[in-house]
Amino acid sequence: MEGSTTFAQEFKAQAKRVAADLRHRGLIRTALTKYETARDLQKSAFQDWQGARQAAAERKWEAINHLDEHLEAFASRLEERGTKVHWASTAAQAREIFLEILKEKGARSIIKSKAMTAEEIHLNEALEKAGYSVVESDLGEYIVQLRQEAPYHIVFPAMHLTRGEISALFTEKLGSKPTDNPEELTMIAREVLRDKYITADVGITGANFAVAETGMISITENEGNARLTGALPRTMITLLGIEKIIPRLSDLALFLPMLATAGAGQALTGYNSMYAGPRQPGESDGPEEYHVVLIDNGRTHLLADAEQRDALHCIRCGACLNVCPIYRNVGGHTYGTTYSGPIGSVITPHLRGLQEWKHLSQASSLCGACTETCPVKIDLHHHLLQNRRNAVAKKPVWWEKQAFRLFGYLATRPGLMKRLLPFAGFAQYWFHGLVKGGPLDPARAWTQTRDLPAMPPLSFTDLWQAKKREARRAAEAAK
Amino acid sequence: MNVEKEKIFQRIREGLAMPSPWPGHHGQEHAHPIASAEAVSHWLPLVGGSFEERVGLFASSSEKLRSAFHLLENEAAARAKLAEVAMAEGWTRVAAHGDGTYCGSTHAMVSALGINTLWTDTGYDVREMEKCDAGISECDALVAQTGSVVVTSRSAGGRALSVLPPHHVVLARREQLLADLPDAFALLQRKYAKGYPSFMSFITGPSRTGDIERILVLGAHGPKKLTILCW
Numbered sequence: 001m002e003g004s005t006t007f008a009q010e011f012k013a014q015a016k017r018v019a020a021d022l023r024h025r026g027l028i029r030t031a032l033t034k035y036e037t038a039r040d041l042q043k044s045a046f047q048d049w050q051g052a053r054q055a056a057a058e059r060k061w062e063a064i065n066h067l068d069e070h071l072e073a074f075a076s077r078l079e080e081r082g083t084k085v086h087w088a089s090t091a092a093q094a095r096e097i098f099l100e101i102l103k104e105k106g107a108r109s110i111i112k113s114k115a116m117t118a119e120e121i122h123l124n125e126a127l128e129k130a131g132y133s134v135v136e137s138d139l140g141e142y143i144v145q146l147r148q149e150a151p152y153h154i155v156f157p158a159m160h161l162t163r164g165e166i167s168a169l170f171t172e173k174l175g176s177k178p179t180d181n182p183e184e185l186t187m188i189a190r191e192v193l194r195d196k197y198i199t200a201d202v203g204i205t206g207a208n209f210a211v212a213e214t215g216m217i218s219i220t221e222n223e224g225n226a227r228l229t230g231a232l233p234r235t236m237i238t239l240l241g242i243e244k245i246i247p248r249l250s251d252l253a254l255f256l257p258m259l260a261t262a263g264a265g266q267a268l269t270g271y272n273s274m275y276a277g278p279r280q281p282g283e284s285d286g287p288e289e290y291h292v293v294l295i296d297n298g299r300t301h302l303l304a305d306a307e308q309r310d311a312l313h314c315i316r317c318g319a320c321l322n323v324c325p326i327y328r329n330v331g332g333h334t335y336g337t338t339y340s341g342p343i344g345s346v347i348t349p350h351l352r353g354l355q356e357w358k359h360l361s362q363a364s365s366l367c368g369a370c371t372e373t374c375p376v377k378i379d380l381h382h383h384l385l386q387n388r389r390n391a392v393a394k395k396p397v398w399w400e401k402q403a404f405r406l407f408g409y410l411a412t413r414p415g416l417m418k419r420l421l422p423f424a425g426f427a428q429y430w431f432h433g434l435v436k437g438g439p440l441d442p443a444r445a446w447t448q449t450r451d452l453p454a455m456p457p458l459s460f461t462d463l464w465q466a467k468k469r470e471a472r473r474a475a476e477a478a479k
Numbered sequence: 480m481n482v483e484k485e486k487i488f489q490r491i492r493e494g495l496a497m498p499s500p501w502p503g504h505h506g507q508e509h510a511h512p513i514a515s516a517e518a519v520s521h522w523l524p525l526v527g528g529s530f531e532e533r534v535g536l537f538a539s540s541s542e543k544l545r546s547a548f549h550l551l552e553n554e555a556a557a558r559a560k561l562a563e564v565a566m567a568e569g570w571t572r573v574a575a576h577g578d579g580t581y582c583g584s585t586h587a588m589v590s591a592l593g594i595n596t597l598w599t600d601t602g603y604d605v606r607e608m609e610k611c612d613a614g615i616s617e618c619d620a621l622v623a624q625t626g627s628v629v630v631t632s633r634s635a636g637g638r639a640l641s642v643l644p645p646h647h648v649v650l651a652r653r654e655q656l657l658a659d660l661p662d663a664f665a666l667l668q669r670k671y672a673k674g675y676p677s678f679m680s681f682i683t684g685p686s687r688t689g690d691i692e693r694i695l696v697l698g699a700h701g702p703k704k705l706t707i708l709c710w
Contacts, residue, residue, distance in 0.1 A: 031693045045524040052522035057502035065499060068491045075484075081677070087484040139699055140690035158690050166691055182691040186699055193700065198605055214675060224642050224686040224701020230678070231638035232605055242487065249668060253660035254519050256681070257625065267524070267540070268625040268660075270687050271642075271701070273680040280677045284576070284599045284637035290677075296487050304494035310502050377503040 007336060008359035014334040015363070024160065024331060031159045032322050038265025039319075045267065056258055057377040060313035063212070063245045067303065070212035070245045071294070077215020081277035083290045091121035094239065094295045098123060098204075099130055101291055105235050107132065107201040111193075113219070113226035114138040115206025116154055116316060117239045117295060120338045120351075123204075134204075135196045137225035139189050146173045152332040154339065155263050155318035160331065193225070203229035203287070207240035208315065209255060213248045215276060217292065220259055222270035230275060236287035238275070242294050243303075243312040249274075255315065262375040263317035298351035308383045311346050313376040320370035320380055326363050335360065342370035346383040349391070358391035399442050418461065425455035519661045526624050526658040533623035533656055540626025541707065544684030545697060548626075550653075551710040558588050560708055561648065565592050565613075574608050574644055575615040576600050576636025581652055588650065589615055599636040605643075614644035614702070618651050620666055621709065624659040625683055628707060629667070632678035641682065647702040651709045 018024055043049050063070055075085045088094035102110070110127065112134055118124065124145070127134050136145040140157035144150065146169055151157035158166070163180050170176045176188045205226050209218040217238050219226045230236050246255060252272070260266040279286035303309055321327045321341030332340045337348045337357070345360035361384045370380040392400075410417045435441040437448045458466070526536060534550060541548035551557045565573075574597040575589040589596055597607050608614075616635035618628045628649050632638050641647050657663050660681075667679060686701030697703050 027692075034693045046522060047525050048522045051518075054503045055518065055522065061499070061502040065495060067495070068488055071488070071491075087481050087487055089483050089486055093483060137700065138690070139688045143690065156690065156693070159693070161691075163691050182694045183696045185691055186688055186696040190698065190700060194609070197700075198609060216675070222687045222689070223699035225699070227638070227642045227680065228700055231642065242491075250519070250661065250664045253664045254522070257523060257660060264689070266683075268627055268681065268683040270683055270685075271680055272683075273678065275678055276675045277677045280632075280674075283632045283677060284602055284640075285605075286632060286638050286677055294487075296490070300487065300490035300494050303491060304497075306497040306499040309494075309499040313502065 007356050010336060011330075011334060011359055011363065014336075015330040018331045018334055019329045025329075027160060027162065028328055028331065031156065032328065035265055035322055039261060039322075040265075042261040042265050042267055046261070052254060052258060053375055053377050056254055056375055057310070057313060059246060059251050059254070060315075060376050061310070063247050064243060064303070064309060064312045067242065067245060070247060071242060074210050074212040074215055074245060075292075075294070077213075078277065078292055081215070081280070083215075083277045083292055086291060086293045088293060088295045088297070091295070091297050094121045094293055094297070095123060095126040097293050098127065098237065098239075101235070101237060102127070102130075102132060102202060105201060105289070107235070109196070109200045110134045110202045110204060111137055111196050111200035111229050111233060112204040113206065113221065113229040114141050114157070115204070115239055116151075116338060117206055117241055118204065119151065120297060121239075121295065123239070135193065135200075137193055137196070137223075137229055138221070139186060139223060139225075142189055142193065143169065146170075150333065150338075153318060153321060154316055154341075160333075197228045197232050200229075200233045202235045202237060203233035205229055205236065205238050207238050207244055208259065209246050209252065210240060210244040211247075211249050211252070211274070212245055216249065217275045218252060218256075219273050219275070220256065220269045220271070221273075222264075222266075224271060227271055227273055230273065230287070231285060234287055235289045235291070236275075236278070237291040237293060239293045239295065241299055242296055243299050243314075258375045259315055259317050262315075262319040262373070302347060302350040305350065307386055308346065308350070310376075310378050311343065311350075311380075311383060313378055314343050314347075315376060316343075317375060319373045319375060320378075323369040323373045325365055325367060325369070330363070342380045342384070343378070346378075346380055346387065349387050354387070354391050355395055358387060361385075361387035361391070418459075421459050425457065428452070428455050520659055523659055523661075524624055528658075530653070530656070533658055536623040537621060537626055537656060540623070541684075544626050544705075546626065546684050546705040546707060548707045549709065551708060553710055554584060554588075557650065557708045557710045558591060561588060561615075562592060564648065564706060565594060568612065568646065570594055570612040572597065572611045573613045573615055574599060574603070574611040574636075574640055576617070576640060579617040579634050581617050581619075581634070581655060585615070585617055585650055599640050605639065608639060608643050611644045613646040613648055614640045614642075615648045615650065616641050618649050618655065619670070619679075620663050621651050621656045621707065622658075622660060622663050622681070623656060625681075627660075627663070627681045627683040628705070629663050630680050630682060631667075631671070631676040633676040638678045641680070642686075642701045645698065645702055646704040646706065647682070647685075649705070649707045651707060653709060656709065 086097045136142045143158040152160045207217045208220045260269045278290035327341040337344045349357040364384045368381045572595045577586045619634045620629040685697045685705040688699035
């Protein structure tokens with residue numbers, strides 16, 4: 001119960017602060033305007049974007065609604081070719097699996113490419129606590145790692161920072177010369193990280209898709225850091241959620257361009273790589289060992305909710321964040337969750353507890369922009385409504401319940417209602433007026449910043465009858 | 480069998496006992512499936528039927544991506560172009576792999592450069608490759624639709640050759656130019672269904688990032704340059 005007030009209060013306090021931060025608003029506007037232009041251009045290149053969305057939704061539906069069969073096929077194909085497949089129900093189990101592998105390999109330094117699942121299980125903290133050095137190799141992730149921050153956005157982790165801030169950060173942490181040139185900043189990171197790839201014992205990656213038919217992991221990236229992570233270290237570990245499954249290899253022909261378009265407004269992302277095991281006989285490089293860690297961590301809980309099961313179709317493109325008026329105003333860190341924006345608001349209550357995270361479903365204008373933009377047609381804004389409904393059904397708010405009972409009682413008794421109505425304006429003024437927006441006001445979340453319209457002196461029934469009387473009088477006068 | 484795996488599967492099966500509505504129609508049941516595998520091409524961006532149209536599209540995609548695409552008359556012209564690039568950039572050391580299935584003369588073409596070459600075919604020292612000015616490889620296909628180069632660990636000298644050196648040069652034949660992504664996946668399946676390489680990748684332009692203020696920078700971690708020689 002304590003948690004419930006804390007997370008919600010933190011969210012509100014942060015949201016209030018960030019929404020009024022003009023510098024932040026400017027940065028987000030610049031970044032997302034560029035994204036929108038590119039995305040619209042790419043979408044219009046499709047012969048039928050809506051058809052593609054429906055097809056993608058159906059393929060994910062097929063994968064998720066036969067998840068057991070597909071997972072079984074996926075894991076056994078991988079194992080046939082020498083990959084070790086691990087299963088974790090919880091975040092703690094997943095961390096334990098990592099620590100065991102690292103211990104067995106006698107690893108010291110680890111290079112990591114972007115993985116939201118790793119954020120989800122707080123992998124870096126766990127590994128660092130155990131004495132391993134972990135370096136994030138994606139530029140944006142590297143920047144937020146140096147700042148000891150969580151990623152701001154699931155696709156653009158450092159979207160909230162200016163080049164000036166990044167330059168100052170590099171000067172402080174890496175001792176580089178200050179510069180306001182993004183290219184020079186990128187080259188500084190490139191130089192530092194080059195050596196890390198070569199010396200790392202273990203490479204850790206996430207995954208965008210898991211192909212059941214062929215037992216392959218598909219990783220999408222622009223920088224080449226995931227490719228280096230999967231090529232140079234002697235051991236490679238991929239962490240992914242069990243919902244990443246797609247049925248067939250050929251499905252990637254649809255998903256890869258859609259992910260690129262919805263995610264970053266590209267025709268295709270720079271590198272789309274498929275991994276089918278460790279180095280095979282006759283190949284010149286690649287890891288000697290390949291481990292795949294599949295994690296549940298609340299996903300089967302979401303799966304059991306048939307109504308919202310399609311939230312597992314999510315391909316983490318971030319499109320719903322980019323169009324969301326709430327996200328654009330309160331920013332990524334305000335959510336306090338691994339997955340932010342509309343998709344985060346839908347799934348976090350399933351992954352971390354409905355009552356503690358139900359406030360995210362209230363932080364929505366229900367405009368439906370998320371649902372409309374989602375490349376796999378997740379019914380996001382309806383799921384937010386369902387979360388609200390479920391939260392109230394499980395734990396009704398006592399005074400709201402009493403208020404509605406009272407209203408129900410009066411509304412079904414027109415005579416009583418009529419006699420009481422003349423006092424409504426009086427009560428509004430003298431009773432609610434005294435506490436309005438204050439700590440004693442039960443409706444303060446609303447009334448703090450808004451006025452209720454004043455009760456009119458006459459009700460609709462009064463007005464209607466007066467009008468009728470007047471008409472009658474006019475008719476009589478005309479005679 | 481793994482205990483956690485059993486538990487996860489148990490939860491999945493219990494969860495799936497209740498069917499979920501057909502997707503994409505906000506829970507309304509009247510919808511019917513539309514998807515067949517062949518249809519994918521009809522939704523994706525349009526690609527013309529003729530070779531000229533495909534080359535034109537590949538060339539314009541390359542320009543947008545800032546890849547250098549050269550369509551050449553014959554192998555001799557490709558050889559000359561390669562030497563020209565090597566000269567212009569002052570390469571002193573390159574990495575490459577020997578003859579593959581497609582090109583047939585990679586070894587000869589690279590050797591003709593007369594530059595110190597790291598051959599990756601039977602394993603190599605990563606630090607040596609890191610010092611190379613360019614990586615030269617074959618590919619499985621070029622994709623007109625997206626301007627992509629398809630490589631695998633078997634056809635293109637391993638996983639690192641096409642990503643570690645600062646300049647990746649691709650040697651491709653005209654017949655390797657495919658129309659679209661579905662064609663490329665069909666090719667991979669035809670070719671490798673009996674045993675896939677451990678790594679396959681669609682390379683679309685040089686390495687890039689937009690992580691700083693969404694400003695495009697090439698050569699984030701992988702190659703700063705991608706050159707495609709096709710004849």
